[in-house]
Amino acid sequence: MAFVPPACCGAGYFRRLRRLVDDRLEIRAVELPGRGRRYSEPTITQAGPAAKDLTARLGGRVDAIYGESLGAYLGLAVAAGLDQDPPPVLLAASNSPPCARRASGGEPASSIEEAIAGLAALGGEIPAELLTDRALAESAFPLLRDDLSLSWSLIGALRETVVACRVVVLGGRDDTTLTRLGSWAAHTTRNCTVTRLPGDHLLSASNPAGVARVILGTVLADA
Template structure:
C-alpha cells in the first residue's frame, strides 16, 4: 500500500532500503509518473515520488513559478528524509529542481545526495524558443504543449488540458526563471540521460553535464524524444540502480 507524505508518495514502502531515491517529475507531471518504478527497482532502493504543489493531492496549493523558491520549499519539505544515503532523479523540470537542490545543499554545507541522475535537461536550462511560452494565449499554449510530443493522450483531451493549463503555465514560468550561476563543480556522482531525438534538449546540449560534475558517470541516450523515459523505464531504473550500487560500494575516499 502506498504511503503518503506531504511532499512525496512511496508506492512500495521499503523501510529497510539501503537508498532512498527521490523522483522529481517534469512540467505538468506528478507522482504517478513513477508509479511503476518501485517494481522495477531492486529491493534495496525505495522510490519516493515527489509531489509538488498544484497537482495530485495538492491541487488547492498554488504551483511555484520561481525555481529558487521552489527549491527552498522542497528542501524544507523533504528535510526529514535528506539524511543518510539518498539520491535524486529528475526528468526535465524535475532535473532542474534536483540539480538546484544539490547545488543548494552543497552551498549550505549539508549532506548532499549520493547520486544525482538527470534526464532531458541541462545546467543552462532549455532554450526559451524550445519551450511553450507561459504568456501565450490558451490556444497557442495548448498547441505548444501538444507539439512537445510524448504528452499522455489523456492530458491532450481538450477539457483536461484546459484544466491543467494553470499548472503547466506555472511550471514553464519556473523553468524560464532558472539562471545558471557560477560555482564549483557538483561533487556528487552524476549520470545523465537523454532522448536521441529530443527537440527540446538535443543530445549536444546534454554534453554540458560533463563539465558540471567532478564525478561524471556518463551520458546515456535512448531512442525517442523529450519524453523518452515513458518507453524506457526498465532501462532507466536499471541504469540508476547500477550507478547507485557502484557509488555505495566504492571505497571511501581519504
C-alpha cells in the same frame, strides 16, 4: 533516493519505475504543489521556492536524485542547496543542460496555445488530447502556464550553477529535442557521463526497465 517528476506530473508518474527498484532502494518520490496529492495547494513558479519546497520533502539526506525533464532542473536546484557530505549523485534525464539554454521568459503565457508552444519549445511532451480537446486544454492551462514560468525561472537561476555531485545524464534515443547533453559537465566539478537509451522524451514512461537498470547500476555501485 529522490524521484522528481516532469512538468505537470505528480509523484504517481513514477509508478512503473518504482515497481522495478522499490525492493532495492528506498524511494522518496516528491511533487510540487498543484499536482498529485498536493493538487489543492497553490503552484510555485520561481526556482528558489520550488527547490526549497522539494528539499523540505526529502525528509533528510539522500544518496541520489533522479529528475526527468523539468525534474532534471529541479533536481540540480535541490542538489545545489543540499548541505551533505558526500553529495548525492544527480541523474538528469530528458533535458538539455541549463547552460545550453538561452535565458528568456517574461510575462506568463496568456493563452493555452502560448503555454503549449512554450513548453514544446523547451522540449516538453504535450499529450495529444490537449491539442484536440478544448475543454481539457482549458482546465490544464493554469498548471501548464505556471510550469512554463517555473521552467524559465530555473533556466535563469541554473545557467551558471555548479555542484560537487557526480552527474549521470540519460536521454531517449527518439527524443529529438535534446541538445549538447555533454555540456551537463559544465554543471559539476565531478565526473559526468551521458547514456542514451531506447525511448522518447518521457523516458521512464517509455522505457522504465532501461532507466531502472541505469539507476540501480549507478546507486548500488556507490553504496
